[in-house]
Amino acid sequence: MIIDGRKIAREINAKSKQRVATLKARQVTPGIAVILVGNDPASRIYTRTKHRLAQKLGIASTLYHFPADVDQATVLRQVRRLNQDDQVDAILVQEPLPGQLNNEEIVNAIDPAKDVDGLHPLNLGRLFAKQGGHYPVACTPRGIMDLLDRYQVPLEGANVVIVGRSLLVGKPMLALLNNRNATVTFVGRHTKNRSELTRQADILIVAAGVPSLIKASDIKVGSTVIDVGINRLSSGKLVGDVDYISVLPKARLITPVPGGVGPMTVAALMSQAIDLAEWRRAAGQYLVG
Amino acid sequence: MIIDGRKIAREINAKSKQRVATLKARQVTPGIAVILVGNDPASRIYTRTKHRLAQKLGIASTLYHFPADVDQATVLRQVRRLNQDDQVDAILVQEPLPGQLNNEEIVNAIDPAKDVDGLHPLNLGRLFAKQGGHYPVACTPRGIMDLLDRYQVPLEGANVVIVGRSLLVGKPMLALLNNRNATVTFVGRHTKNRSELTRQADILIVAAGVPSLIKASDIKVGSTVIDVGINRLSSGKLVGDVDYISVLPKARLITPVPGGVGPMTVAALMSQAIDLAEWRRAAGQYLVG
DSSP: OBOOHHHHHHHHHHHHHHHHHHHHHTTOOOEEEEEEESOOHHHHHHHHHHHHHHHHHTOEEEEEEEOTTOOHHHHHHHHHHHHHOTTOOEEEEOSOOOTTSOHHHHHHHSOGGGBTTOOSHHHHHHHHTTOOSOOOOOHHHHHHHHHHHHTTOOOTTOEEEEEOOOTTTHHHHHHHHHHTTOEEEEEOTTOSOHHHHHTTOSEEEEOOOOTTOBOGGGSOTTOEEEEOOOEEOTTSOEEOSBOHHHHTTTOSEEOOSSSSHHHHHHHHHHHHHHHHHHHHHSTTSSOOO | OBOOHHHHHHHHHHHHHHHHHHHHHTTOOOEEEEEEESOOHHHHHHHHHHHHHHHHHTOEEEEEEEOTTOOHHHHHHHHHHHHHOTTOOEEEEOSOOOTTSOHHHHHHHSOGGGBTTOOSHHHHHHHHTTOOSOOOOOHHHHHHHHHHHHTTOOOTTOEEEEEOOOTTTHHHHHHHHHHTTOEEEEEOTTOSOHHHHHTTOSEEEEOOOOTTOBOGGGSOTTOEEEEOOOEEOTTSOEEOSBOHHHHTTTOSEEOOSSSSHHHHHHHHHHHHHHHHHHHHHSTTSSOOO
16 A cells, blocks of 8 residues: 555645634744755755645745854844744754754754754754653654554554654654654664665665665565655656665555655644644743753 | 772762852752653653752752653743743753654753753754854763773773664764873664674774674673663663673673763753853853854
């Protein structure tokens, strides 16, 4: 069975639109601020996709576009200004940033209550610690959890293998699945027996950024395969990290690329921006430190 | 080969004593404040062990001992007072806390720069994100990393299985080993095929709190076995989570209980309290948020 990310994303977006309308009736318009540096073509496309969806849902979206050679102090000043701006509920710094910028310092400067990407270490730590209360979580893993739940994939006691250990996908994915009592194996470039490990996975999540890294021989019959990769081939074709055609008949559930995880990430981002707007206004519910 | 935790802990403690002497020559005495609630016998023993070692090393150690029925506000007030106290470099809240107290709120209230147990979500998040700069890390995993390094156990690409997913041991252990490019599998109570997984481990770390949970048939020949468990049998005997006698001939390296991980934890705690004293005085080096 093919997981229809577009359909579920549409449902989430429809709900987001209603939630924005409810907030607007209370004179609140959720606001997203996006910081984009330079002219990376993929980043510009992602940024535009987010901006258009925000507008469609009634979320105020502002883009702060800096030249590629902007200095650290300028970006930090912008982040701090957005932290103070009561119209802004969600701050997003589009990665990758050019080399002269200190990514870590910029992420750490974002108000954790406005950290819509869930990348601030305080939010990541709360997730990893399985703390209670409200805090944002990285949007791609959040979207994947939604997919797994909608398709009723059992998580407790399931053997999950995550290929790719990035801060934006692999690490929060590990935390979310561990918090649901899955048994998680975390696989990276240095793993010696990757195929042996992936073949044991009831649920395989691949976020490696390598076209067709996972073949049919790397998966377990009847498993659930979530492909986070979006790679553009020289032919122009978009493919995932999973060799879709060969894996499809062996998997029980699989996400296509495009139309799987991608639309869920943007839907989760918007949904979480609305969460942040609601949480910030429910005084005392968001406790940091 | 049996890992001699006592010997390595002695070496670390000797170094700590020198470091304290150096600080004292600069009119700085590192200070630890321990908050103990109630009369749990094990907690009282741990607290006394820490206090004695601190004294031996020249670290100022103060115990704040509250009755078992203390309320949340009183503990929080004490934590905040210690946050403000310039004589205090390291704050430790001895767990477990009685049921009326909100553990999470208390940990979140500790100044991350004084969080000697590395339990504050900001510190846990920085570790999980593999951030640069100085921040504290949970002491038992820190001690275990020291043992693995002293015995030159290769970590990069090694298959590691961690049994037990606690905040104090399992989770930071996972982060530390992942940051060294080990392939980590995180096993808990809900894992269905625990023995199958542990048998694949080049390095097996057991922190489950179940006497003799791991038998010889659960381990790989030639593996490194780290036993974090300290369980007192009804006979009064202390045993680990690993069935030491049967596992010993099959492992390449193994920690005994007692005398393995235990002494390393306390040594790491003292060493980290001195780190915190040094970092706080090196202005600007400890950047939070």
